[in-house]
Amino acid sequence: MPQQTDTAPAVGNHLDKAQFGKPTLADVAALAGVSEATASRVLNGSARVSIGARSHVEDAMARLGYVRWRAPRAQTSRSGSVAAIVTESSARFFSDPFFARLLWGASRTLSAAGLQLAFLVVHDQNEYAAAERYIRRGSADGVMLVSAHGRDPLLLTLQAAGIPTVVCGRPLVPCGAWYVDADNAGGARTAVGHLLRAGRRRVVTIAGPRDMAVGIDRLSGYRDMLEAAGLPALIGYGDFSQASGEHAMTRLLERRPDLDAVFAASDLMAAGALRALRRAGRRVPEDVAVVGFDDDPIAQHTMPPLTTVRQPVEEQGAVMARHVMALIEHESISETQNKLPTSLVQRESA
Incomplete structure (x- = not known):
């Protein structure tokens, strides 16, 4: 069998350097496996660095205890x-x-x-x-x-x-x-497009606050898709909290009892919507499909687990x-x- 290469000694050498003196930018670059120029760009906040290289450099800085030198x-x-x-x-x-x-x-x-x-x-x-x-x-x-x-x-x-x-x-x-x-508007369009492709035609939304661009943009994406499909929009509003999502869902059910899908502008509001739907005897997704936004940890633990838009x-x-x-x-x-x-x-x- 070919002999495996062990990279641990190289890492150890750089960590030993940090113990006996201040680590340099060259030490950071070597540990991260990038050039000094790339490490410098990461340090200066440049956008011209890949996410992977940036992550390696930041990890190396943290491991070596590297602190940027500043003039006195x-x-x-x-x-x-x-x-x-x-x-x-x-x-x-x-x-x-x-x-x-x-x-x-x-x-x-x-x-x-x-x-x-x-x-x-x-x-x-x-x-x-x-x-x-x-x-x-x-x-x-x-x-x-x-x-x-x-x-x-x-x-x-x-x-x-x-x-x-x-x-x-x-x-x-x-x-x-x-x-x-x-990309809030684009994410909302993706969510609503998913519901429409599944055959849902009475799609409502629980939108976010009207005094925040994030709420406005996610609502705009929902409106774009409903308008393109020639379908009416029906909107409830929340403040991104679970309680507001539950309240808005209850009101939407009163206004449109035959609704068959919900796009909630946050996962917490979607979790609240699931509670309201369950209380009303609506099955998810058989009777009503639900999509959230954020991909917060709660999305994996709702009943059922939540389809959602992930933002980084x-x-x-x-x-x-x-x-x-x-x-x-x-x-x-x-x-x-x-x-x-x-x-x-x-x-x-x-």
Whole structure:
């Protein structure tokens, strides 16, 4: 038999280096199996690196404990942290897995570059004021703004103060801010197209908030498909929570008792819809097919398991972090926004 090659000694050599001195960019590149130029591009947040190479470099940084060297003057004027400001209630923040997944992706990327991630949850006037004070006193070098509604005052404040800022999702009001989004409208079209191809003709939707672009875009994708098929649209609204999905589904059943399919704009709302359908005696998918959006962990544990649109939440957080780092370093970003792809995950509900 051919002799197998053991790569462990090479990894061990690089880890030994980190123990006796500060690891260099060359050490990171060697451990990741890429060139120093590629490792440098990852460090600078460049978009011209494959996802696989970026992941290898970030893993190598974390394993070696590599911290980017900064000039002494820059060190004294920077906090070494990035703030994620989530403009939702604490109840919503801790109950929706989207936020944990997004922040995990961002934290992993920032940590590999020697930066910390702090998060603030702001919902009322006092919390907004506290967040503004936190930012204005230089407690963070940059900001990731998450779940902004309408004309969010924090976004305007951050832009006016010149704070490097990246928004999660397309801002509802065009303002020139950098943002990273998923293909929400395209994902919704894929979901509804799946239902139509299965022969469903009375397809309703539980849409997200009307003051968020993510809610508007997913509703737009639903409308596009129904209009193209010459079918009427019927819309209920929720706030992405499970309780709101259950309430909206109950109302939709009252308005259209013969409905045969539901596209819910989040998995939590889809889980609530399943509860309402079960209570009404409707079988899923025999009587009513259900498709969600997000591919959160709950989608695998509903009864039946949920067909859904997967969006790369962790990657969205990582891309946001890389953009923030680039803005902090006054480096260019190749695009003013990134729209990440979505895909359909078929399970038993549709």
